[in-house]
Amino acid sequence: xxxxxxxxxxxxxxxxxxxxxxxxxxxxxxxxxxxxxxxxxxxxxxxxxxxxxxxxxxxxxxxxxxxxxxxxxxxxxxxxxxxxxxxxxxxxxxxxxxxxxxxxxxxxxxxxxxxxxxxxxxxxxxxxxxxxxxxxxxxxxxxxxxxxxxxxxxxxxxxxxxxxxxxxxxxxxxxxxxxxxxxxxxxxxxxxxxxxxxxxxxxxxxxxxxxxxxxxxxxxxxxxxxxxxxxxxxxxxxxxxxxxxxxxxxxxxxxxxxxxxxxxxxxxxxxxxxxxxxxxxxxxxxxxxxxxxxxxxxxxxxxxxxxxxxxxxxxxxxxxxxxxxxxxxxxxxxxxxxxxxxxxxxxxxxxxxxxxx
Amino acid sequence: xxxxxxxxxxxxxxxxxxxxxxxxxxxxxxxxxxxxxxxxxxxxxxxxxxxxxxxxxxxxxxxxxxxxxxxxxxxxxxxxxxxxxxxxxxxxxxxxxxxxxxxxxxxxxxxxxxxxxxxxxxxxxxxxxxxxxxxxxxxxxxxxxxxxxxxxxxxxxxxxxxxxxxxxxxxxxxxxxxxxxxxxxxxxxxxxxxxxxxxxxxxxxxxxxxxxxxxxxxxxxxxxxxxxxxxxxxxxxxxxxxxxxxxxxxxxxxxxxxxxxxxxxxxxxxxxxxxxxxxxxxxxxxxxxxxxxxxxxxxxxxxxxxxxxxxxxxxxxxxxxxxxxxxxxxxxxxxxxxxxxxxxxxxxxxxxxxxxx
Numbered sequence: 143x144x145x146x147x148x149x150x151x152x153x154x155x156x157x158x159x160x161x162x163x164x165x166x167x168x169x170x171x172x173x174x175x176x177x178x179x180x181x182x183x184x185x186x187x188x189x190x191x192x193x194x195x196x197x198x199x200x201x202x203x204x205x206x207x208x209x210x211x212x213x214x215x216x217x218x219x220x221x222x223x224x225x226x227x228x229x230x231x232x233x234x235x236x237x238x239x240x241x242x243x244x245x246x247x248x249x250x251x252x253x254x255x256x257x258x259x260x261x262x263x264x265x266x267x268x269x270x271x272x273x274x275x276x277x278x279x280x281x282x283x284x285x286x287x288x289x290x291x292x293x294x295x296x297x298x299x300x301x302x303x304x305x306x307x308x309x310x311x312x313x314x315x316x317x318x319x320x321x322x323x324x325x326x327x328x329x330x331x332x333x334x335x336x337x338x339x340x341x342x343x344x345x346x347x348x349x350x351x352x353x354x355x356x357x358x359x360x361x362x363x364x365x366x367x368x369x370x371x372x373x374x375x376x377x378x379x380x381x382x383x384x385x386x387x388x389x390x391x392x393x394x395x396x397x398x399x400x401x402x403x404x405x406x407x408x409x410x411x412x413x414x415x416x417x418x419x420x421x422x423x424x425x426x427x428x429x430x431x432x433x434x435x436x437x438x439x440x441x442x443x444x445x446x447x448x449x450x451x452x453x454x455x456x457x458x459x460x461x462x463x464x465x466x467x468x469x470x471x472x473x474x475x476x477x478x479x480x481x482x483x484x485x486x487x488x489x490x491x492x493x494x495x496x497x498x499x
Numbered sequence: 500x501x502x503x504x505x506x507x508x509x510x511x512x513x514x515x516x517x518x519x520x521x522x523x524x525x526x527x528x529x530x531x532x533x534x535x536x537x538x539x540x541x542x543x544x545x546x547x548x549x550x551x552x553x554x555x556x557x558x559x560x561x562x563x564x565x566x567x568x569x570x571x572x573x574x575x576x577x578x579x580x581x582x583x584x585x586x587x588x589x590x591x592x593x594x595x596x597x598x599x600x601x602x603x604x605x606x607x608x609x610x611x612x613x614x615x616x617x618x619x620x621x622x623x624x625x626x627x628x629x630x631x632x633x634x635x636x637x638x639x640x641x642x643x644x645x646x647x648x649x650x651x652x653x654x655x656x657x658x659x660x661x662x663x664x665x666x667x668x669x670x671x672x673x674x675x676x677x678x679x680x681x682x683x684x685x686x687x688x689x690x691x692x693x694x695x696x697x698x699x700x701x702x703x704x705x706x707x708x709x710x711x712x713x714x715x716x717x718x719x720x721x722x723x724x725x726x727x728x729x730x731x732x733x734x735x736x737x738x739x740x741x742x743x744x745x746x747x748x749x750x751x752x753x754x755x756x757x758x759x760x761x762x763x764x765x766x767x768x769x770x771x772x773x774x775x776x777x778x779x780x781x782x783x784x785x786x787x788x789x790x791x792x793x794x795x796x797x798x799x800x801x802x803x804x805x806x807x808x809x810x811x812x813x814x815x816x817x818x819x820x821x822x823x824x825x826x827x828x829x830x831x832x833x834x835x836x837x838x839x840x841x842x843x844x845x846x847x848x849x850x851x852x853x854x855x856x
Contacts, residue, residue: 165650238649240646240650242646244612245615253639255601255614255615255616255639255640255642255643255646256615257612257614257615258602258608258612258613259612282610282612283612285560285612286612289597289599289612292595292597293522293597293651
């Protein structure tokens, strides 16, 4: 029934959300951390990474980005892989799942209606003061989670946050988790040393060390995090319906924040859904991070891009992109509505040949 | 069954929305027009009118306004009437209807998550260039209407726009309707001459006359309108489920814009819901405006405030406030979910004694 789905954990969560009315929310955010050369592949150049979240959601709603002339692609050694937004778009359209956008703090705003949780983007985490008022972001997100859960039976929260694995590493480390060399990357070669150095520089500026923020988790986000993390945590904690956190290792930082804010939080109503490219990545380890936090189901979808004829999609098999814009969770949500991975891949190919001819 | 409800029109719309899953969206906007002395009662002083929309929606979500220390009240001759937001809050809470906010262009932003359609507030319409890019607002609102209608079976659109009857008069007149001396007011004495003079000054500056914008309705909004009008029109036209426009004569301007943009628009899926204070107002005439546009059902709810013990509510009987924040539509939506007007009035009194002791 769920061909192409790999389950890490009990799998009980699937029964709770099977064939339920679903809403997909994409949280977008940026930090100036993404301008650091070599830290992310989410954009054709470091300067353009801050356009990526807005361009991604515009692509989903308008079929083309409006905030910049180019379509977001991850370019490594001259080969370009299409943005994971096409996977999200294909999945949601096939399953007729509504798509809404929440601004958690993106420097470039998309040309479409979006929910404002916070409008100020994050700083370079090397400053040690990455995010202003993370608690305010969290508190507004709590309200949003409560409201949205009155309107659906299953909430899927995706994200588009360039350099988000670095800020996730920062938050995880500040909260006492061992995430070094375990966060994912949008490039085949994972710049772990660069990420660690960037995080450590932020720690130094903030005057904190690993594990120092266990009792003040907002300090972790404020120092070395990004605005997406408290936003997604708040929406999840405010929700009264099951929540799928649609993303890779960044979503473990969201879970870590939730756990720090509420050690009794029941994760049976919350799962992480990602792609097989993250789950089977040899340069990172989402399971080893998650198991330190709590018993959290992780679902990984394999779209079998080796069977795709569009060349750019083969770059995913080489370790480019891997995940983003909630691609894994969007595929899972579509599968829960009876859509096969083959149908998703077919639609992704159609979109690619139309959008990236 | 619908004690306290007065129907103008066929009433067929009621059957379409009876006991349906409902979502209440409050669009907020301001124009500097509201600073004109004597034009609106929506605020303790002209300077404070721009805080009213944010304060109103904060009151609904947080039980108290956050953007200013005072609670919005309409003060006439020393008597203060509570904001209609308490009626909306009481109704939605009793019927468990989700409440969301959309910013169509409010100068003060509320401290809660809200959907951004447009973030720039309107100018004083005496400038003749009241709203920037009304078509862009409309187009983003169309997308929002489509998305929201995927998440509910009945959409109720309220508004909080100080001096909104003046901007409504401007748009109606520019589109060729005879609305002079027919728009409503938040004070017992309706300053019709002031409103007309303000509109005429805007017309002069914009180089247009009554009826001149029939073929270019966005020009009407751009010259003498407010940002709520194209936002509400777009949401309504984008929706695939029935829409209740919750407001007084301002909502006729929304209908007029819809009609101008699409002369074939089918109004059987769209109704106006307001309070009896607007519908039976002797200083205005919502029916005479609406019937010029199309066959539009109008529903008016009477909360029987003469039976209320809270003194401020009696001011509504004297012509203060009348409507706002979608109060009439919120009451109708609650009634469609089996809540009686007596229950609504009871909850309004409870809220008033807690909030305005």
